[in-house]
Amino acid sequence: MAAPDAIVVGSGPNGLAAAITLAQAGVAVQVLEAEQTIGGAVRSAELTLPGFVHDLGSGIHPLAYDSPFFRTLPLGQHGLEWVHSPAPLAHPLDGGSSVTLELSPDDTAAQLAADGARYSRIFTSAARAWSGFLQSPRLGSALHHAGTAAVLGLASAGSAAGFVRRNFHHPRAQALIAGMAAHSTLPLTKFTTAGIAIALATFGHVGGWPYPRGGAQKLTDALAGYLTSLGGTITTGVRVSDLQQLSPARAVLLDLTPRQFLEIAGSQLPPRYAKFLRHYRYGMGAFKLDWALSEPVPWSSPALRRAATVHIGGTLQQISAYEQSAWDGKPGAEPFAILAQHSLFDSSRAPAGRHTLWGYCHVPNGSELDMTKAVEAQIERFAPGFRDTILGRSVLPPRRLQSLNANLVGGDIMGGLQDLYQMLIRPTLRYWGTPLDGVYLCSASTPPGGGVHGMCGHIAARIALKQRFRR
Numbered sequence: 528m529a530a531p532d533a534i535v536v537g538s539g540p541n542g543l544a545a546a547i548t549l550a551q552a553g554v555a556v557q558v559l560e561a562e563q564t565i566g567g568a569v570r571s572a573e574l575t576l577p578g579f580v581h582d583l584g585s586g587i588h589p590l591a592y593d594s595p596f597f598r599t600l601p602l603g604q605h606g607l608e609w610v611h612s613p614a615p616l617a618h619p620l621d622g623g624s625s626v627t628l629e630l631s632p633d634d635t636a637a638q639l640a641a642d643g644a645r646y647s648r649i650f651t652s653a654a655r656a657w658s659g660f661l662q663s664p665r666l667g668s669a670l671h672h673a674g675t676a677a678v679l680g681l682a683s684a685g686s687a688a689g690f691v692r693r694n695f696h697h698p699r700a701q702a703l704i705a706g707m708a709a710h711s712t713l714p715l716t717k718f719t720t721a722g723i724a725i726a727l728a729t730f731g732h733v734g735g736w737p738y739p740r741g742g743a744q745k746l747t748d749a750l751a752g753y754l755t756s757l758g759g760t761i762t763t764g765v766r767v768s769d770l771q772q773l774s775p776a777r778a779v780l781l782d783l784t785p786r787q788f789l790e791i792a793g794s795q796l797p798p799r800y801a802k803f804l805r806h807y808r809y810g811m812g813a814f815k816l817d818w819a820l821s822e823p824v825p826w827s828s829p830a831l832r833r834a835a836t837v838h839i840g841g842t843l844q845q846i847s848a849y850e851q852s853a854w855d856g857k858p859g860a861e862p863f864a865i866l867a868q869h870s871l872f873d874s875s876r877a878p879a880g881r882h883t884l885w886g887y888c889h890v891p892n893g894s895e896l897d898m899t900k901a902v903e904a905q906i907e908r909f910a911p912g913f914r915d916t917i918l919g920r921s922v923l924p925p926r927r928l929q930s931l932n933a934n935l936v937g938g939d940i941m942g943g944l945q946d947l948y949q950m951l952i953r954p955t956l957r958y959w960g961t962p963l964d965g966v967y968l969c970s971a972s973t974p975p976g977g978g979v980h981g982m983c984g985h986i987a988a989r990i991a992l993k994q995r996f997r998r
């Protein structure tokens with residue numbers, strides 16, 4: 528292969544999105560990946576027993592499905608097929624009851640007693656604004672819908688605790704919102720947590736919370752397949768430990784977090800910029816679990832069989848208390864956990880009649896605590912007999928996650944804390960740019976942040992195209 532015009536370090540969804548954006552513009556691009564398999568936190572493997580396909584990192588993909596960039600790519604031609612469960616999300620409560628996030632805001636509202644009317648009002652307008660934005664053929668109308676969404680976001684911004692207090696009084700609505708807000712990896716009293724809950728519910732009402740048939744790896748493989756069809760190349764097993772080791776290229780895009788950028792280029796960076804990177808903060812870690820099961824999870828509430836994603840943790844108060852305790856460094860005994868039961872709707876994930884379960888809870892960054900028993904006790908609380916269905920189990924504490932993907936610093940799955948400050952300044956006021964000529968950051972540590980959507984990589988590549996290739 529001729530020397531590449533651009534090099535992308537890291538093959539996570541943002542690295543691949545950056546490489547595709549460059550290749551679409553005719554730039555010869557090479558991706559270098561440290562691990563033997565591509566995809567970063569979007570990979571699958573038989574973690575428990577033969578024939579059981581588990582997702583190492585991301586499991587549920589509303590952000591990828593709704594991604595303004597991924598939506599434009601012919602990923603279906605490269606093997607990607609989305610699986611939709613009838614309801615995006617279910618949330619069990621004690622006593623065998625539950626609440627589900629349905630595709631329609633009204634069907635969700637119907638379960639929320641006196642809170643239903645307000646739920647319907649908020650989320651019908653949010654869903655209208657977001658789908659209008661996604662379907663806008665022109666920038667002007669897209670901005671109009673983005674404006675509506677922004678006004679809505681601002682009107683209900685702030686903490687999830689405040690948003691719930693102002694709008695919802697029934698425990699079912701409160702629990703539903705709390706579970707979605709906890710995806711922020713922040714205590715629910717923090718600014719931005721309301722926004723995360725509103726965004727996730729809105730995505731659920733617009734496109735559902737789907738996932739790739741056959742495993743998250745299929746999304747990565749489709750992105751890689753399309754990239755290769757454009758002439759891009761990917762080399763695995765190459766860990767970049769110094770920027771100087773790269774062959775000369777007009778642009779270098781790093782799908783890395785600030786800590787790794789410092790490691791590979793620290794001596795070349797101006798001290799002031801390096802200081803900013805050193806002060807970049809990482810968030811709580813994930814304690815990841817996967818199970819091979821002899822049968823579906825025996826939920827007390829039958830509604831739990833309709834949703835791929837399940838939030839366990841109980842009420843708003845219980846979820847808030849757990850997230851606060853993990854944030855404070857002393858996780859409580861009753862964790863809030865996010866689960867995905869892929870095999871219920873995708874039989875390719877497990878041998879006939881068997882099932883998989885994916886899940887994680889938040890723990891302090893780098894924590895060595897073993898949360899296995901506590902998470903399984905929480906599942907047992909809403910699904911008595913669950914333990915008897917376990918055939919095999921994989922446990923990936925924060926440090927183990929980091930050993931599988933260096934970007935998962937201390938188990939942080941979002942590429943850095945996503946509090947208000949680091950949402951606005953991520954990772955510095957240069958955002959994707961760096962003080963080094965032609966070197967860009969393109970990981971989840973740049974806007975718009977964590978999650979599988981590829982927008983960080985796509986935006987970084989567009990800037991590189993303009994500045995380095997005049998395109």
Ligand SMILES: Cc1cc2nc3c(=O)[nH]c(=O)nc-3n(C[C@H](O)[C@H](O)[C@H](O)COP(=O)(O)OP(=O)(O)OC[C@H]3O[C@@H](n4cnc5c(N)ncnc54)[C@H](O)[C@@H]3O)c2cc1C
Pocket residue numbers: 536537538539540541542559560561562565566567568569583584585586587588589590591765766767768782783787813815887928931932933934935940941942969970971972976977978979980
């Ligand atoms: C347990 C877990 C659950 C998650 N759940 C979800 C979910 O359900 N939905 C969702 O949308 N998001 C989820 N996420 C978050 C999502 O996966 C990440 O935000 C996303 O993958 C970030 O993409 P990225 O390209 O920035 O980085 P990554 O996906 O982390 O990729 C970075 C790549 O760079 C490579 N690399 C690092 N250092 C070097 C080096 N020196 N040289 C060469 N290569 C290097 C790594 O090996 C890796 O392949 C989850 C993540 C985890 C870990």
